[in-house]
Amino acid sequence: MKTLTKTAFLVAGICSTTLSFGQQYNSYDDRYNNDRSDRYDSRDQRRYERSNDRDRNNVIDERRDYNRRNEDYPRYDNRYQDRIGDNQRFDERDLSRAYDEGFEDGQRSQVVSERQEHRQNYKHFTFGLYGGLNSTRFEGETVDTKNLTGRLGYQLGFFVRGGGRIYGQIGAEYLASSSQFFKPGDGQVGGVGDITSNIDQRYLHIPAYIGVKVAQSDRGVSGIRIALGAEYGTPLSTDNNDFNLGNADFQAATVNGLVNLGFDAGPIMLDFVYHHGFADVLTSGNSKRRILGVNLGFKF
Template sequence: MKNLFKTALLLTGVCSTSLVLAQQNSYDDRYRTNSRQDERRNDRYRDERLEERREYRERDDEYRRYNNRYEDRMGNDRNYGRRFDERDLSEAYDQGFDDGRNSVEAEERKERRENYKNFAFGIYAGANSTRFEGEDVSGNKLSGRLGYQLGFFVRGGGRVYGQIGAEYLTSSSDFYQPGDGQAGSVGDLIGNVDQKYIHVPALIGVKLAESERGVSAVRLAVGAEYAAPLGVNNNAFNFESRDFRAATVNGLANLGFDAGPLMLDFRYHYGFADVINDTDNTKRRIVSVNVGFKF
């Protein structure tokens, strides 16, 4: 009986131990299974995070590339964040180019206008009529006193200007020599003497009125001219070049009109000295009209 009881206790202990070991093995199997599942979940999570970070880097790189392209097109970040159609950018470029070209052309026109106002070169030709101081010409024909002139000038300044030039002038005058009143003597002698001169006129003037560009104007000027004789024609008085003063000075008064490049001038020459040696009342008075073209 005693042996049977020991045997029963031994069997009970063996069974208990077996159950404990079996439970332990089952728990270990479940633990290992759960661990593998957790590892797989962790792997999936890690892969998802890696994929998200890769996509984020790609988006960030693309965004930076787009910004670089945009800044290259715009040249600066003044309009950062704005997006424009290519046609808008092209139109803006064309408009800016046109504005710049118009600005340059406007400056060039202004410069040409200022240069035209401040500097001009011209040529002219005209006719003149001459008499001497104190001479009465009311009963004489004008055709016997006509001459002509050709010249050029340089004008500089604005509203107030200076002008200098040179001209070739032919001057025709009637001379009178009375007879001695005795029988058989030479009677009164009347003849025409043509003289040739080089004039160097210098004027200071003011534009009484002028257009915006200064192309058209009404001018008034005064000045003086140096007059040097070149010779005379054959004449009844036997005048020669040596009979005339080598040089004289005349005063000038000029009224002029500019219409674009064309000009019309009325000029009065007032001689301060006699032009014939040892002869009184031979100071010249010349009225001339000139038509010219200026650049």
């Protein structure tokens, strides 16, 4: 019985000792875990704060570098301020402005491309041939409208035209004209009476124009033209006539003013031309010519 009692006390002592050591160990473990958790929490917090400081300093340094490189464009600086406080996002006004500027740049580029294409496709140089009829009279002369057939002549020519809406043109023209001359008699009975007759002549004209297309197609092939110019004229031959006039009786060179109204329909053209003589064609007498012509031609 005494042995059983001793054994029971011994087992109880061992259990109490074990429980005491277990409780002490658990308290040490709790303190260790709490101290360790506190140390690691404070360490993580400091590391996070240092990381945020570095990121903020990097963004600020980036902004400063950007400002130094782009001093002429201060309106974009607020983008970097927004990046610091708004998860590195740009302001909507900047995005809208950038979109508008990009759209305007695209529009300007499109206009430039269209102009360049138009210049490349525009027909700047034209060569043409033409022919037509003309009627000639002298300054101050009264024309008999019932007898116009005796005054009709013709012309043939070619030209080279260059330019755009404003253009220049030069060419050469062979013109045959029929001019009516009048020579009064001596007034004596049986003497020389009045003489009225036509004289047929051939002239070489060198016309030059400066004109404008008041309306035109995209390539300039069709349009309406108005031009002013001048021409150099010299007689080539004179037919026999009742006045016995020859080339020696006419001025070797004259200058005429020109007014031209033209219509282009593709390769076909129609022109009305007025020639205004500034000098007498005869060495003596009032003989400034006025010529009205109409031409039909083709251009290439």
